[in-house]
Amino acid sequence: MKQYLRRKIKQFQDIKFRRKLIITYIFVGVIPIIVLGTFCYSKSRHQLIEREKKNIQDYMQQAVGTLNNQMQIYNNLSDYLSYNQSIAQVVGYPYKSYYEMYQQFTQDLDPLLASLKYFHNDVNQVTIYTSNDIVKHDNTIAPMCEIEKSSWYQAVKGSKQILWFADSETKNAYSCRTMPKFEKTDSDGILYIKVDYEALFDSFQSMSSSNYGVFVVDQNDSIVYEYQKFDKENQNLKLSYQQFHHQPLNVYTVMHTEAAYDNWTVYVYKPNKLLLLDVKQMIFGIVLVALVCILISIFAVTFISKIMVSGIEELTAHMAKVEGGHMEIQVTSESKDEVGELIRGFGKMINEINRLIKEVYESKITQKEYEMKALQAQINPHFLYNSLSLINWKALEAEQPDISRITLRLSSFYRTALNKGKNTLKIRDEISNVKAYIDIQLMMHDYEFDVEVDADEDIMEYETLNLILQPLIENAIDHGIDLLEDRRGRISIIGKREEDNIKLIVEDNGVGMTKEKADSILTLGSKGYGVRNVNERIQLYYGKEYSLQVDSQVGEGTKITICIPVIS
Structure with missing residues (x-):
């Protein structure tokens, strides 16, 4: 009972x-x-x-x-x-x-x-x-x-x-x-x-x-x-x-x-x-x-x-919207009773949360911009380009074509990477930048691995963040290809469109990693700073629904997929 x-x-x-x-x-x-x-x-x-x-x-x-x-x-x-x-x-x-x-x-x-x-x-x-x-x-x-x-x-x-x-x-x-x-x-x-x-x-x-x-x-x-x-x-x-x-x-x-x-x-x-x-x-x-x-x-x-x-x-409906991530709502009430006080208190709380979010968000963006500007300021573009041009002429006079080629690739890489201080560029320029980086890496590794680039032409004019492929290529070489002993290394770069999203995929046949390590590579505790940094930049710029996806098998290789929205 x-x-x-x-x-x-x-x-x-x-x-x-x-x-x-x-x-x-x-x-x-x-x-x-x-x-x-x-x-x-x-x-x-x-x-x-x-x-x-x-x-x-x-x-x-x-x-x-x-x-x-x-x-x-x-x-x-x-x-x-x-x-x-x-x-x-x-x-x-x-x-x-x-x-x-x-x-x-x-x-x-x-x-x-x-x-x-x-x-x-x-x-x-x-x-x-x-x-x-x-x-x-x-x-x-x-x-x-x-x-x-x-x-x-x-x-x-x-x-x-x-x-x-x-x-x-x-x-x-x-x-x-x-x-x-x-x-x-x-x-x-x-x-x-x-x-x-x-x-x-x-x-x-x-x-x-x-x-x-x-x-x-x-x-x-x-x-x-x-x-x-x-x-x-x-x-x-x-x-x-x-x-x-x-x-x-x-x-x-x-x-x-x-x-x-x-x-x-x-x-x-x-x-x-x-x-x-x-x-x-x-x-x-x-x-x-x-x-x-x-x-x-x-x-x-x-x-x-x-x-x-x-x-x-009405207050419950507003709370449900806030729970769904809609923080821009305005909550107020003209009632003088306890419910009205509760609604007004909730409205004040939302306004204060929005203010704090805006302050934190803007301060983080400002911090990132200052960090980028500080990095760019450390590298004087004109001085760098003039120096690399001089090295190129000297290599040609000394009949050293390899040095000349490396110099030209390095100049092309930094010209795209610096991007005149902008954070975004066309996918075509990002592919060109990573190709220059790969050529330098191939020369440094005596062409011990193969690289394949397969990007659809219809995505080339869309926008992307700059320098999001280079850290993934670097991670694939350092932690995958360089550790191979039983087969020749291979790196594939694939670009394609799926409905309203663009997928950029970097895949290698390196040594791979365990599922636990693959799941933690994007967290704060991981040592893969470059990959984690790319993931944070994508989420900060496009939103939490866009990110990197890491799939890896021990002894077979690693596949990292970038998902970003279609933006002209």
């Missing part, structure tokens, strides 16, 4: 600073926002669901209250009719003829019941059933024998209360009660009031916008009223009363309450997954605000990190 944490910490340390800021902000900013948003969403969702349940509960209570009020109105009407003396006199009167009975019913009973139905237009029927010997008159009064076989008759006969009956299949709702005995005939009566079924339960049809169901059942668990209101796409969520009893509580939210009359129980159910439909916009708003906050936070940290890190990234 510790190794895993160390590895992750190491990976975090290696990533870019801007990403570190973003990741850090995500951990200390965005993640808490997400956690807080999730918590708020969860709490809000729970509270909204509870509120929706409370709303349904309130709607149900209001609907039941409306039902109770309606039933109370009808009960008051029932009481009024049951204890009305005019009705008792009409119903309980001992009639002697049917005409007298009919006249009494039409003149007294019918207008009274009609007026009640006029003021209560949802009362469909008011009928008084009596054990008195009467003839049925319309729907207002009828003999008791008509209802003795009814399902509700026995329940009403044995009760002194108002009983309500309703049937969801036939859509009928009515109240029944026993009336006080009629004194004149000692007969019994039952008051039957039928009301509009839909009007009685109308309050249950506007409890919510949609997607809920209502069951009203009596004490025998029979359905008194049933109402289902579901959208077209949610019809599969409807339940029959039998299915309603077997649904798990986590699928549907179920609420119930008791009606005030006749032991009716009201059940309301709604699918849990649809509870949030009514509060969907509110939850969507909460989620949207949280997402907007997260996006704004990410944008803000990205923008701020860019501002904070841009200076460091």
Whole structure:
């Protein structure tokens, strides 16, 4: 576990600073926002669901209250009719003829019941059933024998209360009660009031916008009223009363309450997954605000990190350029913070380094020039040339052609070597100079070795440093050819162009050297001062990418390659 944490910490340390800021902000900013948003969403969702349940509960209570009020109105009407003396006199009167009975019913009973139905237009029927010997008159009064076989008759006969009956299949709702005995005939009566079924339960049809169901059942668990209101796409969520009893509580939210009359129980159910439909916009708003906050936070940290890190990234880019050798860059910053101070400090350091490099470089060049001028000053060209000319004439007078030839070659060599104080000349002149030097060496060695010069004509007009071949020829003779005992010496000088570079090669078949010695011949510790000096001059003049390359095999010879750029 510790190794895993160390590895992750190491990976975090290696990533870019801007990403570190973003990741850090995500951990200390965005993640808490997400956690807080999730918590708020969860709490809000729970509270909204509870509120929706409370709303349904309130709607149900209001609907039941409306039902109770309606039933109370009808009960008051029932009481009024049951204890009305005019009705008792009409119903309980001992009639002697049917005409007298009919006249009494039409003149007294019918207008009274009609007026009640006029003021209560949802009362469909008011009928008084009596054990008195009467003839049925319309729907207002009828003999008791008509209802003795009814399902509700026995329940009403044995009760002194108002009983309500309703049937969801036939859509009928009515109240029944026993009336006080009629004194004149000692007969019994039952008051039957039928009301509009839909009007009685109308309050249950506007409890919510949609997607809920209502069951009203009596004490025998029979359905008194049933109402289902579901959208077209949610019809599969409807339940029959039998299915309603077997649904798990986590699928549907179920609420119930008791009606005030006749032991009716009201059940309301709604699918849990649809509870949030009514509060969907509110939850969507909460989620949207949280997402907007997260996006704004990410944008803000990205923008701020860019501002904070841009200076460091610019400084890193400048440092990479300096590392690549581009020392001429200008580094500055107008920022007043620590990063700005760091950038300005780096700029001052680069300027100071450039100043020191310039001083050291110029002092070294000046030193080389002074050394060259001092060497040239030691050799007075006119005096030297006049002296060599005199020696030549003397040799000719004494009939010594070899002395004359050496004198002429020596004059030609020094004329090219001194080069009027200049450091560069054409490759053609450098080849001519080294040929003069080789002729002198051949005379000094009695022509004991061979020399071959093979330089392409197309490189002759290009520029080179003077006196870069002579030290290599001298090194080949002294340390290679002169030490041979088993074969004749040979030196090859080759000049050719390769793309934008010129290669000048000096190769001998001398005794050669070991790889260690070949690798060290160009270093400060080597004794080959002439070869090392040529290498330093080339790098100083053309740059570090140009130099000498030494390849040697013991017993086979040595090959030194000069690489310089093509310069007209």
